Amino acid sequence: MRTVSVNTCQVGYTVVVTASLRDIDRQKRIGASEVIDYKSAGVVEKLREHGPYKYLFTASGDAASQKALATLLPNGGKFASVLPGAVELPQNVEVVYTAFSQAAQKEEYSDWRNFWYQEYLPEVLARNLVEPVKFTKVGGGLAAMQQASQDVFDGKVRGKLVVDPQE
Numbered sequence: 001m002r003t004v005s006v007n008t009c010q011v012g013y014t015v016v017v018t019a020s021l022r023d024i025d026r027q028k029r030i031g032a033s034e035v036i037d038y039k040s041a042g043v044v045e046k047l048r049e050h051g052p053y054k055y056l057f058t059a060s061g062d063a064a065s066q067k068a069l070a071t072l073l074p075n076g077g078k079f080a081s082v083l084p085g086a087v088e089l090p091q092n093v094e095v096v097y098t099a100f101s102q103a104a105q106k107e108e109y110s111d112w113r114n115f116w117y118q119e120y121l122p123e124v125l126a127r128n129l130v131e132p133v134k135f136t137k138v139g140g141g142l143a144a145m146q147q148a149s150q151d152v153f154d155g156k157v158r159g160k161l162v163v164d165p166q167e
Contacts, residue, residue: 141167
């Protein structure tokens with residue numbers, strides 16, 4: 001999610017992201033203006049130094065992240081998360097959440113849909129700004145799912161895993 005978000009926002013916006021130390025160069029390469037190590041002490045204060053913000057997005061979606069990030073919108077703004085509603089946000093913070101596939105089909109988002117397909121995608125593809133997310137294919141079908149999940153939990157995997165349930 002973060003890759004798509006950074007790629008999308010880099011066209012005309014300042015993008016400040018958090019990432020692991022090993023991912024800083026990639027985040028800058030795909031368009032982040034500033035990258036802060038998400039494990040560093042005082043990460044929220046470091047983010048605050050780059051504000052003020054009008055729009056925040058969290059790809060982790062956990063309650064602690066949502067609560068911390070909401071403090072970066074003291075004057076209100078928009079907040080998007082992959083898991084909306086994990087915490088109650090201040091009244092002046094608008095929660096924005098619609099699944100991409102649903103938003104692209106709704107007439108009320110026709111301006112956004114036109115921007116996405118007629119302006120944004122052609123520009124970033126022509127400029128070679130889209131970097132595919134790295135993934136590892138796990139063999140063994142659904143029977144391999146538990147071990148693959150455990151490997152992610154144990155930090156043995158970098159990037160995304162793809163399991164073909166038909167194998």
